[in-house]
Amino acid sequence: MDGLAVRGAVVRYGGAGGTTAVDGVDLDVADGEILALLGPSGCGKSSLLRAVAGLEPLAAGSVTYDGADLTGVPVHRRGFGLLFQDGQLFAHRDVARNVAYGLETMRTPRAERAARVRELLDAVGLAGYERRAVSTLSGGERQRVALARALAPRPRLLLLDEPFSALDRALRERLAVEVRDVLRGTGTTAVFVTHDHDEAFTVADRVGVMRAGRLLQAAAPEELWRAPASRAVAEFLGYQAFVPRDGGWLAVGPNGLRVEASARPDASARPDGAALLDASAPPGGAVVDGAAGDGVWRAVVVAAAFRRGRVEVTVDVDLGGGVERLVAHLTADAPAPAPGDKVAVRLDAAGCAVVPA
Numbered sequence: 001m002d003g004l005a006v007r008g009a010v011v012r013y014g015g016a017g018g019t020t021a022v023d024g025v026d027l028d029v030a031d032g033e034i035l036a037l038l039g040p041s042g043c044g045k046s047s048l049l050r051a052v053a054g055l056e057p058l059a060a061g062s063v064t065y066d067g068a069d070l071t072g073v074p075v076h077r078r079g080f081g082l083l084f085q086d087g088q089l090f091a092h093r094d095v096a097r098n099v100a101y102g103l104e105t106m107r108t109p110r111a112e113r114a115a116r117v118r119e120l121l122d123a124v125g126l127a128g129y130e131r132r133a134v135s136t137l138s139g140g141e142r143q144r145v146a147l148a149r150a151l152a153p154r155p156r157l158l159l160l161d162e163p164f165s166a167l168d169r170a171l172r173e174r175l176a177v178e179v180r181d182v183l184r185g186t187g188t189t190a191v192f193v194t195h196d197h198d199e200a201f202t203v204a205d206r207v208g209v210m211r212a213g214r215l216l217q218a219a220a221p222e223e224l225w226r227a228p229a230s231r232a233v234a235e236f237l238g239y240q241a242f243v244p245r246d247g248g249w250l251a252v253g254p255n256g257l258r259v260e261a262s263a264r265p266d267a268s269a270r271p272d273g274a275a276l277l278d279a280s281a282p283p284g285g286a287v288v289d290g291a292a293g294d295g296v297w298r299a300v301v302v303a304a305a306f307r308r309g310r311v312e313v314t315v316d317v318d319l320g321g322g323v324e325r326l327v328a329h330l331t332a333d334a335p336a337p338a339p340g341d342k343v344a345v346r347l348d349a350a351g352c353a354v355v356p357a
């Protein structure tokens, strides 16, 4: 098989009785594919990446590339590029000579080297920076130079470990888009470690969700959202509630709950807003109609705010597992309901997913 194949990978620290950081992971990354490893702090993302790089030995399992076993192959002979949080540029080299470093060690002819450096500085948006001292660069510029340096020798796989985590949010978002474009434009196969959901979904063709040393699911972003393989994956993605259904769960996503804007027979409708339920109805709980999972529930408004072009309504509601505080949306151009209002909420199928038990 072309590309990276990890089978049954185990990484342990501290020998027997120590920490198992990676606990039997299988992972494939096809040629030209960008895979993000996403998971909470300490779940083993970096350890897995380091094992692929050859920086950490495997206690069990194997790493192969294009079918060739890499056990015992040292880091610098794997043909992989590495980019870490701190790109660690060479302070005594200018920008061009930093980018050229790998090409020098490969004894690439001077003219070819200069052309490749120009091409990469152009790709990372730093054309004309050749002679700048790295001490004069901003944090974002440094990481872009580090990316150009990692890409210069045309690695068959680029491994990135939280490459932007030291940068501020706005810059991180911009760089994530740039890096995606550079990786796609150069056809680079890459594994990208991050704990930032937005970053993972921006950069990657597929996202692998890790927890406690295990890879729970690896899938394209839209598939991950549409069909989380387990409740753990759905919770990690941000599904906010789980309604028991068919032995599994109906997971209610951030956009999965809607405040009814239309008048209902048992509601005293505001002319232009949320349908208010009879004020004497018990707070929370009690399905108004329909089967569990399809019905309309009574909910009590806790707060409402206008956000991103619509009204976000925080409600207390019992979808079947006790009263929970969830976020619902009021899609109509309507004034927000007030705290304490009793409203009807309905599941929005487009924002929900069926999750196996």
Ligand SMILES: Nc1ncnc2c1ncn2[C@@H]1O[C@H](COP(=O)(O)OP(=O)(O)OP(=O)(O)O)[C@@H](O)[C@H]1O
Binding pocket: 013, 014, 019, 020, 021, 039, 040, 041, 042, 043, 044, 045, 046, 047, 048, 195
């Ligand atoms: N060199 C080490 N020696 C001992 N334990 C380690 C070492 N490196 C990592 N660990 C432990 O292994 C587990 C996984 O760590 P790892 O750094 O792979 O997780 P991570 O998902 O990358 O976390 P983060 O996002 O915080 O970097 C953690 O419990 C960590 O404490």
